[in-house]
Amino acid sequence: MPAKKILVVDDDVKTVELVKLYLERDGCTVLTAYDGLEALRTFRENHPHLIVLDVMLPGINGVEICRILRGESDVPIIMLTARTRDEDKLTGLDTGADDYVTKPFSPGELAARVRAIFRRLPAERGPTEITSGDIVMNFPKREVYLKGKPVSLTAVEFKILAAFLKEPGRVFDRVELIEKAFGYDFESYDRAIDVHVFNLRRKLEPDPKKPKYIRTVYGAGYKFAEA
Amino acid sequence: MPAKKILVVDDDVKTVELVKLYLERDGCTVLTAYDGLEALRTFRENHPHLIVLDVMLPGINGVEICRILRGESDVPIIMLTARTRDEDKLTGLDTGADDYVTKPFSPGELAARVRAIFRRLPAERGPTEITSGDIVMNFPKREVYLKGKPVSLTAVEFKILAAFLKEPGRVFDRVELIEKAFGYDFESYDRAIDVHVFNLRRKLEPDPKKPKYIRTVYGAGYKFAEA
DNA sequence: CAGGCTTAATAATTAGTTAATAATCTTGTG
DNA sequence: CACAAGATTATTAACTAATTATTAAGCCTG
Numbered sequence: 001m002p003a004k005k006i007l008v009v010d011d012d013v014k015t016v017e018l019v020k021l022y023l024e025r026d027g028c029t030v031l032t033a034y035d036g037l038e039a040l041r042t043f044r045e046n047h048p049h050l051i052v053l054d055v056m057l058p059g060i061n062g063v064e065i066c067r068i069l070r071g072e073s074d075v076p077i078i079m080l081t082a083r084t085r086d087e088d089k090l091t092g093l094d095t096g097a098d099d100y101v102t103k104p105f106s107p108g109e110l111a112a113r114v115r116a117i118f119r120r121l122p123a124e125r126g127p128t129e130i131t132s133g134d135i136v137m138n139f140p141k142r143e144v145y146l147k148g149k150p151v152s153l154t155a156v157e158f159k160i161l162a163a164f165l166k167e168p169g170r171v172f173d174r175v176e177l178i179e180k181a182f183g184y185d186f187e188s189y190d191r192a193i194d195v196h197v198f199n200l201r202r203k204l205e206p207d208p209k210k211p212k213y214i215r216t217v218y219g220a221g222y223k224f225a226e227a
Numbered sequence: 228m229p230a231k232k233i234l235v236v237d238d239d240v241k242t243v244e245l246v247k248l249y250l251e252r253d254g255c256t257v258l259t260a261y262d263g264l265e266a267l268r269t270f271r272e273n274h275p276h277l278i279v280l281d282v283m284l285p286g287i288n289g290v291e292i293c294r295i296l297r298g299e300s301d302v303p304i305i306m307l308t309a310r311t312r313d314e315d316k317l318t319g320l321d322t323g324a325d326d327y328v329t330k331p332f333s334p335g336e337l338a339a340r341v342r343a344i345f346r347r348l349p350a351e352r353g354p355t356e357i358t359s360g361d362i363v364m365n366f367p368k369r370e371v372y373l374k375g376k377p378v379s380l381t382a383v384e385f386k387i388l389a390a391f392l393k394e395p396g397r398v399f400d401r402v403e404l405i406e407k408a409f410g411y412d413f414e415s416y417d418r419a420i421d422v423h424v425f426n427l428r429r430k431l432e433p434d435p436k437k438p439k440y441i442r443t444v445y446g447a448g449y450k451f452a453e454a
Numbered sequence: 455c456a457g458g459c460t461t462a463a464t465a466a467t468t469a470g471t472t473a474a475t476a477a478t479c480t481t482g483t484g
Numbered sequence: 485c486a487c488a489a490g491a492t493t494a495t496t497a498a499c500t501a502a503t504t505a506t507t508a509a510g511c512c513t514g
Contacts, residue, residue: 171369192460219382220369381469419471
């Protein structure tokens with residue numbers, strides 16, 4: 001396994017160093033940031049494989065950082081929080097964090113959770129760029145090009161398209177697409193997917209009435225045309 | 228889909244009941260156990276399809292249970308880990324659980340993770356493709372090929388053909404085929420199957436008048452010719 | 455207050471069932 | 485062994501139901 005780059009964000013130097021020590025013992029490369037803005041900058045420059053993010057940060061707080069990151073990437077995020085009430089935890093998960101650890105925590109436990117995330121990730125490991133027909137997706141840049149021209153996709157559209165392009169030809173039902181677009185299915189109305197597909201077609205298809213890329217599989221879901 | 232049996236193990240009655248409620252709402256059959264020994268006994272007697280297992284249990288703890296279970300089964304396990312600094316849950320994460328949820332958790336989220344595991348499961352287990360004679364079925368792509376050429380089947384036709392190909396030679400009566408084509412139940416006029424078979428033959432048979440694949444078993448039903 | 459996600463309503467499309475008739479099979483009988 | 489009566493299956497097309505596309509309004513978040 002190639003070494004994983006992990007960004008650890010916390011305003012407490014001792015915490016950062018401790019976590020860094022444990023993660024490096026697992027063979028990870030650790031980047032650090034001590035406030036929200038620095039975290040965003042470091043993320044955009046270095047594209048780490050995972051982020052450990054404290055909720056309470058000077059300046060922009062962790063929840064907000066998480067939302068911003070989710071808008072531009074599906075990098076796994078583990079949130080650190082001192083708060084213990086149920087609703088806080090839910091907010092964190094709704095925001096798109098992949099896991100949640102409360103302070104005080106044992107660094108060993110955090111490292112285990114990092115390993116756990118990487119263990120169930122391999123399906124999502126993939127190339128940095130995928131091309132299919134006139135469509136190019138660049139994952140690190142989170143950009144999509146149609147005939148070389150950039151196309152602006154929303155976060156959800158991007159993730160749905162990514163799911164399609166990673167397994168061309170495979171049929172995804174609506175629940176699967178919701179899972180791909182968010183972490184998990186929170187019983188949202190799956191017809192929302194229809195609208196996202198509609199919008200994706202509008203942005204990508206030469207003739208949205210006769211889709212060439214995103215095909216409807218009646219009674220089953222959608223699939224991306226094979227190469 | 229046949230109802231899934233799920234074993235929920237936790238010493239806290241309220242937690243068990245809450246989880247049970249949510250899982251049953253998803254159509255699962257829920258078994259319960261309140262300590263490790265009871266969990267093992269219930270597992271061995273009932274062979275549930277999935278286990279939700281609390282880490283902290285009286286007697287044998289969850290991690291140990293998980294290890295024992297792993298020794299005798301690859302049943303999917305979701306661990307419930309309470310938030311403490313205790314290092315034993317760390318071991319739990321590495322013991323072979325398929326997923327884990329930290330307490331306090333929302334029962335809806337747990338149910339979503341259960342659904343996610345069941346959805347992933349058949350993809351990892353069952354064959355991705357079945358071939359018989361000139362017919363090839365590809366499940367992830369939900370496509371059928373006849374002599375290498377794609378044949379367009381409706382949802383019901385696809386499911387009926389899948390039932391045939393999964394058990395070549397077995398005779399299915401009309402009620403069985405209806406059950407395969409939908410999730411059990413549904414009292415519909417079973418002569419509709421005749422029409423589906425007719426349409427399948429039209430699409431697949433070299434000579435629909437003299438079926439080579441889908442044979443009529445007079446007075447009983449239909450069967451797919453054996454290899 | 456703007457963008458984006460969801461919801462909801464309705465139009466368009468596709469599939470599934472029913473029902474009627476034709477064809478075929480089974481069995482009992484001469 | 486041939487044949488007819490009754491039963492079962494094949495075929496067809498009209499009818500009904502289910503699914504998807506499209507549009508627009510509402511809502512939340514930032």
